[in-house]
Every structure is written in structure tokens, then in C-alpha cells.
Amino acid sequence: MKENVREYVEERLQGGVDISKSVELLRRYAYIEQSCVRALAGWFLKIPDWEMKIELGYHLYAHAERLNELGTRLEELRGGRHRDANIEPALARVGEELIQAPDERSFLSGLAWMLRNLADVYREHAEAGDSSANALEIRILYRLLSDVERELESVKKLLLLQSSPSEEENRWTTYLQELLQEAGCIGGLGTRIGRKALRPEKALFEWPAHMIFDDRIQHDDLGSYESKLSLPLRERSIGEFQVYFNEFYAAALLATIIFDSWKLDAPRQYFMDIAHHFWDEVRHAQFGAIRLRELGVEPSKVNMVLFEQSQGMPLLHRLCYLTLGLEVYFMPRKSVRVRYYEQQGDPRSQLFADVDWSDESNHVRYGKHWVDYLLKDDARSIEDVQEEITKYMETYANNLPDGQKVPW
Numbered sequence: 225m226k227e228n229v230r231e232y233v234e235e236r237l238q239g240g241v242d243i244s245k246s247v248e249l250l251r252r253y254a255y256i257e258q259s260c261v262r263a264l265a266g267w268f269l270k271i272p273d274w275e276m277k278i279e280l281g282y283h284l285y286a287h288a289e290r291l292n293e294l295g296t297r298l299e300e301l302r303g304g305r306h307r308d309a310n311i312e313p314a315l316a317r318v319g320e321e322l323i324q325a326p327d328e329r330s331f332l333s334g335l336a337w338m339l340r341n342l343a344d345v346y347r348e349h350a351e352a353g354d355s356s357a358n359a360l361e362i363r364i365l366y367r368l369l370s371d372v373e374r375e376l377e378s379v380k381k382l383l384l385l386q387s388s389p390s391e392e393e394n395r396w397t398t399y400l401q402e403l404l405q406e407a408g409c410i411g412g413l414g415t416r417i418g419r420k421a422l423r424p425e426k427a428l429f430e431w432p433a434h435m436i437f438d439d440r441i442q443h444d445d446l447g448s449y450e451s452k453l454s455l456p457l458r459e460r461s462i463g464e465f466q467v468y469f470n471e472f473y474a475a476a477l478l479a480t481i482i483f484d485s486w487k488l489d490a491p492r493q494y495f496m497d498i499a500h501h502f503w504d505e506v507r508h509a510q511f512g513a514i515r516l517r518e519l520g521v522e523p524s525k526v527n528m529v530l531f532e533q534s535q536g537m538p539l540l541h542r543l544c545y546l547t548l549g550l551e552v553y554f555m556p557r558k559s560v561r562v563r564y565y566e567q568q569g570d571p572r573s574q575l576f577a578d579v580d581w582s583d584e585s586n587h588v589r590y591g592k593h594w595v596d597y598l599l600k601d602d603a604r605s606i607e608d609v610q611e612e613i614t615k616y617m618e619t620y621a622n623n624l625p626d627g628q629k630v631p632w
């Protein structure tokens with residue numbers, strides 16, 4: 225599909241992109257990047273293969289970082305605010321639909337298709353800009369372009385691991401293509417085709433009731449923190465890195481926060497922080513997998529109770545529960561763990577424990593900042609919200625199947 229940024233510049237005889245068009249283009253790019261963040265948050269829960277979850281977690285953060293960079297520039301440009309008030313319905317539909325893929329392979333295929341379109345428009349815009357007047361956008365767009373190209377290569381590799389292309393997948397990408405043609409491509413300057421695209425029958429994203437894993441992973445008890453302290457080094461590390469692998473629960477919880485924040489009225493930094501937090505938890509789960517494999521053990525179990533008991537709560541309560549409840553509660557264990565591995569002469573475990581400790585201190589800081597922000601002009605204090613969380617927890621605990629206990 226042709227974006228026509230170059231034609232726009234040629235017709236206007238200015239030799240570059242004027243401010244109002246720059247603003248419009250950047251808003252549209254930012255909207256599409258954020259749609260990818262949302263779609264990836266949904267599919268993170270749904271895709272069963274944990275290695276792929278980790279890979280998609282990295283991509284989610286990449287989209288969030290590009291969104292943040294575009295947003296930063298929009299804040300500097302005259303008239304660059306109020307993105308959502310300025311997105312035309314046809315483009316809004318493209319962003320909203322991206323998540324609705326009928327299956328995993330179609331989703332990856334749709335994501336790859338979107339990345340190709342993003343790369344095309346970033347390249348064309350960067351090349352059409354005036355090297356002095358549009359210098360800032362040009363630098364940003366080339367950075368974004370190389371990042372998008374790297375992500376595309378990775379998604380193409382993921383697609384190769386999947387079964388062969390299906391009719392379903394072709395129908396899905398054709399549908400996305402038609403939607404984008406209605407919007408005049410990502411930049412809105414392409415030729416518009418006015419036909420109303422119809423979503424293929426089987427395409428509808430249903431939010432999974434649980435975090436989905438394939439049958440390599442069983443839902444099991446991970447044992448208490450205290451029970452591991454008296455074990456010999458190898459057994460203790462295996463136990464502790466199983467707990468790291470289980471940080472998929474925190475990543476899943478943040479994926480729901482990211483998903484539900486889609487239309488939240490919050491500063492740019494909020495979206496960056498929740499994506500950063502999410503990605504850190506994905507990496508902590510990856511720390512677990514890396515170290516377990518180094519110790520000759522395959523990751524094989526998770527316990528998602530902490531995630532599941534959060535799911536009946538509003539976004540604010542979920543954020544507060546994770547950052548100012550769980551993460552504060554687990555914090556005293558972090559420095560102990562780093563010191564223990566150092567004393568035992570286990571530098572690999574020490575490295576992961578050290579980075580985790582640092583990341584977790586950030587998470588509590590994010591939590592404090594954004595819970596305060598969300599409680600601005602609210603009659604409740606953080607303590608009131610925590611009390612409400614306890615009530616939600618009681619309802620959850622009372623509805624647990626026999627024999628399951630809440631580790632709160």
C-alpha cells in the first residue's frame with residue numbers, strides 16, 4: 225500500500241513536512257504503536273508457549289518505547305496534544321481490531337503485517353522530510369525504523385515455528401489490509417477505498433479466564449520461602465529460580481493493567497512505566513528459565529493464585545495490590561538473596577538476584593507514584609484502597625476450590 229507522504233511533500237512545494245501534518249502523522253503512528261501494545265498484552269495471556277510469551281513481552285516493551293518517543297515529540301510540537309480526540313474512526317478501527325485475530329498464527333501474521341506497514345511509513349516520512357526543518361522527526365523515525373525492522377525479523381522467526389499458513393490467516397490479513405485502505409494507510413494520505421470491511425467469522429478475541437500455558441507447565445505448589453532457606457545451594461537455587469520463573473503471574477497481572485489502561489486518561493509516563501514494569505516481570509520469569517536450565521532443570525511449574533485473585537478487582541486495586549502489597553512484602557528477601565549467593569560463590573545466581581532487587585525497588589516507586597496519581601481528587605486514601613483490596617481477597621478466598629490456599 226502506498227503511504228504518499230512523498231507526494232504530499234512534492235505537491236505542497238515546501239520541500240518538507242509542515243507542523244500540522246507532522247503532528248497528524250505522529251499522532252497516527254503513536255495510536256498504532258499503542259494498539260500493538262494492547263494486542264500484545266491480550267495475546268501474552270493467551271499464547272501457550274512460554275518462550276513465545278517472553279519474546280512477545282520484549283516486543284510489547286519495544287512498542288511502548290516507540291509510543292513514548294513519539295509522544296515526547298508530540299508534546300513539543302505546536303498543537304501536538306489530545307491525540308485520541310483527533311484519531312479518525314477508520315484508523316481507530318484498525319487499532320481496535322488488531323487483537324481480534326482468530327488464532328495464534330493469524331495474530332503473529334497480523335502483527336508482522338502491521339510492522340511492515342509501520343516500517344514503510346517511517347522510512348517514507350524520514351526520507352521525505354527536510355533535513356533541517358524536520359531534523360528532529362527524521363532522527364526519531366530512523367531510530368524507530370531500525371527497531372521495527374528488528375522486531376519484524378523476530379516475529380517472522382516466530383511464524384516459522386508455527387504450522388503452515390491457513391485460509392483463516394489469509395482471510396485475517398486481507399481483512400486488516402482492507403481496514404487500513406479505508407483509513408488511507410497509517411499516515412492517512414494513501415488512496416482510500418470506501419468499502420466497509422467485514423471481520424471474518426471466527427475472529428474475536430476472548431479474554432482467557434486463566435493465564436494459558438502448554439502442557440509442559442503444571443499448576444503446582446512452589447513451597448514457602450522459609451522452607452528453602454535450609455536447603456543446600458543447588459536445591460535452594462532451583463527452588464528460588466522456580467519462584468523467579470513464576471513471576472509470569474506478575475507479568476500477567478500487569479498485562480491486564482496495560483490492557484485496561486487503553487483509554488485511561490493518564491500522562492505519557494504512566495504508559496511507559498506500566499510497560500516497563502510488565503517487561504521487567506517477563507524478564508524475571510526469563511531469569512528463572514535461564515538459571516534453571518543452567519542447573520540442568522526444565523521449568524515445569526507455576527502457581528497463578530496471586531494473579532487469579534487479583535482479577536475481580538478494578539485496575540487501581542490491582543496496581544496497588546501488586547506494587548504496594550506484594551512487592552513491598554517480598555522486598556526484604558531481595559538483599560538477603562543477593563548476599564547469600566555472593567557468600568556461596570554462585571555469581572550467576574547473584575547477578576539475577578541483584579538485577580531483580582534493583583528492578584523491584586523501581587516497581588514500588590512506580591506503584592506509589594501512580595496510585596497517588598489515580599487517587600488525586602479521590603475521597604479515599606491508599607489505606608482505604610488497601611482495605612477494599614482485603615475485602616476483594618476475602619470474597620476470592622471464600623470461593624476457592626477445596627484444598628487451595630491463598631498465599632497472602
Ligand SMILES: [Fe+2]
Pocket residue numbers: 471474504505508580584
Ligand atoms: Fe519481579
Ligand SMILES: [Fe+2]
Pocket residue numbers: 474505551583584587
Ligand atoms: Fe516487580
